[in-house]
Amino acid sequence: MKKILIADDNPAIVDALKIMLDEEGYEVETTVDGTTVQNMKKPLPDLLLLDIWMSGVNGRDVCKLLKSAAATNHLPIILISATKDIEQIARDSGADDFISKPFQMEHLLATVAKYVNKNPFHISRT
Amino acid sequence: MKVKHPKKARTTATDNLRKVIDAQADTGISPLVSQKTITTQSGEPSYTPRQEKITKLKEAVGLTQEYTNEIISELNIINEEVTITRDYADAIIRTVRGPLLVLNKDLRIISANEAFYNAFKVALNDTENRLLYDLGNRQWDIPKLRVLLEEILPEKNTIEDFVVEHDFKDIGQKTMLLNARTLQQGPDKTSLILLAIEDITERQQLEQQKDEFVSIASHELKTPITSVKAYTQILGQRFRKAGDNKSVELVEKMDSQLDKLTSLIGDLLDITKIEAGRILFHESHFNFNELVEETIEELQRTTEKHRITKELQPGVTVYGDCDRLGQVLTNFMTNAIKYSPHADKIIVRTVVDKSNVTLCVQDFGVGLSQGDQARVFERFYRVGGPDQATYPGLGLGLYIAAEIIKRHKGRVWVESKKTKGSTFCFSLPMTKQKK
Numbered sequence: 001m002k003k004i005l006i007a008d009d010n011p012a013i014v015d016a017l018k019i020m021l022d023e024e025g026y027e028v029e030t031t032v033d034g035t036t037v038q039n040m041k042k043p044l045p046d047l048l049l050l051d052i053w054m055s056g057v058n059g060r061d062v063c064k065l066l067k068s069a070a071a072t073n074h075l076p077i078i079l080i081s082a083t084k085d086i087e088q089i090a091r092d093s094g095a096d097d098f099i100s101k102p103f104q105m106e107h108l109l110a111t112v113a114k115y116v117n118k119n120p121f122h123i124s125r126t
Numbered sequence: 127m128k129v130k131h132p133k134k135a136r137t138t139a140t141d142n143l144r145k146v147i148d149a150q151a152d153t154g155i156s157p158l159v160s161q162k163t164i165t166t167q168s169g170e171p172s173y174t175p176r177q178e179k180i181t182k183l184k185e186a187v188g189l190t191q192e193y194t195n196e197i198i199s200e201l202n203i204i205n206e207e208v209t210i211t212r213d214y215a216d217a218i219i220r221t222v223r224g225p226l227l228v229l230n231k232d233l234r235i236i237s238a239n240e241a242f243y244n245a246f247k248v249a250l251n252d253t254e255n256r257l258l259y260d261l262g263n264r265q266w267d268i269p270k271l272r273v274l275l276e277e278i279l280p281e282k283n284t285i286e287d288f289v290v291e292h293d294f295k296d297i298g299q300k301t302m303l304l305n306a307r308t309l310q311q312g313p314d315k316t317s318l319i320l321l322a323i324e325d326i327t328e329r330q331q332l333e334q335q336k337d338e339f340v341s342i343a344s345h346e347l348k349t350p351i352t353s354v355k356a357y358t359q360i361l362g363q364r365f366r367k368a369g370d371n372k373s374v375e376l377v378e379k380m381d382s383q384l385d386k387l388t389s390l391i392g393d394l395l396d397i398t399k400i401e402a403g404r405i406l407f408h409e410s411h412f413n414f415n416e417l418v419e420e421t422i423e424e425l426q427r428t429t430e431k432h433r434i435t436k437e438l439q440p441g442v443t444v445y446g447d448c449d450r451l452g453q454v455l456t457n458f459m460t461n462a463i464k465y466s467p468h469a470d471k472i473i474v475r476t477v478v479d480k481s482n483v484t485l486c487v488q489d490f491g492v493g494l495s496q497g498d499q500a501r502v503f504e505r506f507y508r509v510g511g512p513d514q515a516t517y518p519g520l521g522l523g524l525y526i527a528a529e530i531i532k533r534h535k536g537r538v539w540v541e542s543k544k545t546k547g548s549t550f551c552f553s554l555p556m557t558k559q560k561k
Contacts, residue, residue, distance in 0.1 A: 010349055016356030023363070053345070082348035083341075084395055087408060101352040102388055105359040 002116040003027040007037045007059070008051035008080065013101070017049065020105055021112065037062050044075050046116045049099075052081035052089060060093045067094035076115040142193045224324045231317040233258045233275060245325050247296055258321075268292050274304060279319065283308045289326075301327045337398050344395040348388065355384045382428055389456075393522045397505070400529045407447040407533060409558075414442040414451075414483060415476075421455040422474060429463050437475045442483050445558045446534045454527040458487040458550045461524070464517060466491025466547060482536075482553050490547040499540050503528040527552075535559045 004026050008014050014030045021028045029045065031037065034057025037050065048066070052059035059079060066072040079090045082101040090098035097111055219226055225242035229235055238253050248262055258275070259267040270290045279285055285306040293299045303324040308317050358380050365373040399405040415438050422434050444451070462472045469490035477484045494502060498509045508521040528538045536554035 010353065012353035013349065013356065016353050016360065019360050020356065023360075082345045082352065084344075084392070084399075085406070088406065101348055102355040102384065103352070105356070105363070 001025070001027045002047070003029065003045040004047045004049060004112065004116070005037070005040075005045040006030045006049045007034060007054065007062075008032065008049075009034065009054040010051075013051075017108075020108065024109060024112075026112075026116075033057075034059065034062060038065065040066070040072060042071070044072065046076070047112060048075055048077045049112070050077055050079055050095075052079055052083060052086065060089050063093040063095050078111060078115065142196070222322075224322055227258070227319075227321040227323070229258060229319040229321060231319070233319070235261075236318070242323070245323075246294070262294070262296060265294050265296065271304075275306070275319070275321075279306055279308060299327070300325055301330050333402070337402050337404075340395060340398045344391045347391050351384055351388055351391075355381065355388075358384065390520065393520060393526060396526050397522055400526065405529075405533070407450060409445060409447050411443055411445050412448045414444040414556075415440065417448060417452055418455060418474060418476065418485065421452055421459065425456065425459045425463065428460075431470055432463055432466070432472050433470060434459065434472045434474060437473065439476050439478045439483075442476060442478055442556065444483060444554060444556050446554065447530075450530045451534070451554075454530050454552060455485070455487075457523045457527045458485075458552075461550065462487050462489035462491070462548075464519075465489060469547070478556075481555055481557065483556055484551060484553040486549050486551040488547065488549040493544045493546050493548055494540065494542040495544050499542055502540060503538060524550075 004021055006014055006017050006021075006028060007030075008017070009032050011032060014032060018028045018030055032054075034051075034054035037048070038057065050059045050063060059081070063077050063079060066075060066077060076096045077094075079086060079093070079095045079098045080101060080103070081089070081098070083089070084100075086098045086100055089095075096115060099108055099111055219228075219237070219239045222239065223241055225245045226239045227235055227242060228237045234255055234257055235253050236255075238250075242248075243250065243253070246262070253261060259272070268290060270288075270292075274285055274288055274290070285304060288304045290302045290304055291299070292302070303326045305322040305324075307320045309320065310317060358377055362374055362377040362381065365371075365377060396405065418436065418438060422436055426434050459472065459474070466472070466489040471490060473486075473488040475486045475488070477486075494509065501507050502509070503524050505525040506521040507525070508519065509517075524538075531538045531552045531554065534554050536552055538550070538552045540548055540550050542548035
């Protein structure tokens with residue numbers, strides 16, 4: 001089972017994201033504390049969904065840090081934020097992709113699937 | 127203030143004096159030459175002509191005295207007027223709240239107003255007759271100021287609204303708006319320079335604070351919308367799985383209302399970015415028809431009443447910001463839907479010429495009067511009238527659309543007739559434009 005780590009300081013958003021990804025059959029871990037992401041230990045998740053403004057921790061810096069360390073630079077990171085400049089920030093910080101808040105669920109699931117190499121047919125749609 | 131012109135009065139007084147002198151010449155006497163005694167043939171001295179002449183002379187002297195007094199009093203008036211004019215200029219310089227300097231052509235300070243001393247914390251003794259650059263221990267030796275005063279001003283004679291930023295040792299970082307003008311004065315045409323220095327540091331900081339506030343506020347407003355929208359979509363999916371189509375429909379309506387709320391917040395943010403000139407464009411070549419078709423598809427979902435038809439020229443590629451141009455298309459089509467509640471058709475057309483693509487969205491709705499057509503792209507402009515009040519909106523959408531098109535070196539316009547409907551169009555160059 002693919003593991004996704006969600007880091008966002010808003011509990012309601014973390015909760016909703018977890019439900020969506022749970023229902024898709026992912027193993028989901030969450031944190032509302034940005035510092036825990038900074039000091040991430042192995043085993044690494046298969047994907048990190050990272051908020052940009054996280055009460056005292058800047059997701060942009062965290063992303064740069066993870067992408068510059070040998071142990072974590074292969075970890076796919078998707079930045080997720082309500083800031084309009086997210087595209088620029090994603091590019092500058094070396095993130096693999098970005099999702100603007102508020103997001104469409106289909107877009108979120110498709111983007112996540114793209115980076116965890118999940119079989120797209122597994123995504124349940126009715 | 128009305129200043130009586132002194133020249134005329136002076137001429138009159140001089141003329142009068144000249145008339146007196148001329149009159150004296152007619153009598154054959156000169157007021158400055160002593161009179162000889164005139165004797166009659168009988169050897170008796172005759173006093174009569176002499177007395178007459180003396181009388182005339184006295185009269186002439188009296189008149190001269192009178193006119194001299196008149197000249198003196200006129201000179202006094204002129205002097206007074208000069209004083210008034212000088213006081214007038216002084217009063218203006220003192221009253222102006224912005225710092226103002228008067229410099230000579232060598233950039234030495236002839237005078238400065240109180241506002242200058244207050245704003246830049248310098249004393250009169252350390253200012254007058256000093257070289258501008260020497261003020262405050264050479265804190266005013268600012269490279270950009272040198273360029274303005276030594277290169278631009280001599281050539282153009284005026285400087286308007288030049289922004290100079292400088293970190294002053296005593297008063298810190300300042301942003302100044304400079305206006306200057308050279309004056310030619312006196313018979314030898316000595317140059318004077320008037321230099322107005324407006325400290326816009328605070329205004330700029332307030333602008334920046336406002337921008338930051340709107341940026342943070344929009345982020346904060348979007349955060350709860352994000353979770354509500356996410357829960358809404360989770361519910362939608364659950365109802366879909368359970369085959370409860372009625373509930374799916376309700377939840378989708380909720381979702382589309384949340385999108386409207388998001389786009390209103392986006393508009394508020396855009397407006398501050400446009401005003402600050404900080405709107406960023408990510409330009410690339412993209413398939414324009416695909417964008418138009420996607421937008422039509424998206425908006426067709428928001429209306430049951432209207433059918434959006436398309437007449438597109440095939441194979442159009444445009445160099446520009448795909449998302450921002452999509453925003454313009456969405457705005458035109460949402461307006462077309464919004465302002466044609468009793469119609470059932472909207473037409474989207476494109477026309478291509480050698481270098482431009484033109485896109486028009488036609489509706490058959492309420493239409494716009496001539497006056498409204500001219501103003502509909504203005505910021506905050508909303509069409510007035512009793513029935514118009516029922517149409518919601520902030521009056522920002524078309525303004526933002528027009529700004530986006532302008533930034534792509536294109537143009538926007540509208541053709542419309544009241545009660546017959548409107549056609550909103552934009553035209554864009556398809557290839558990359560020089561900035």
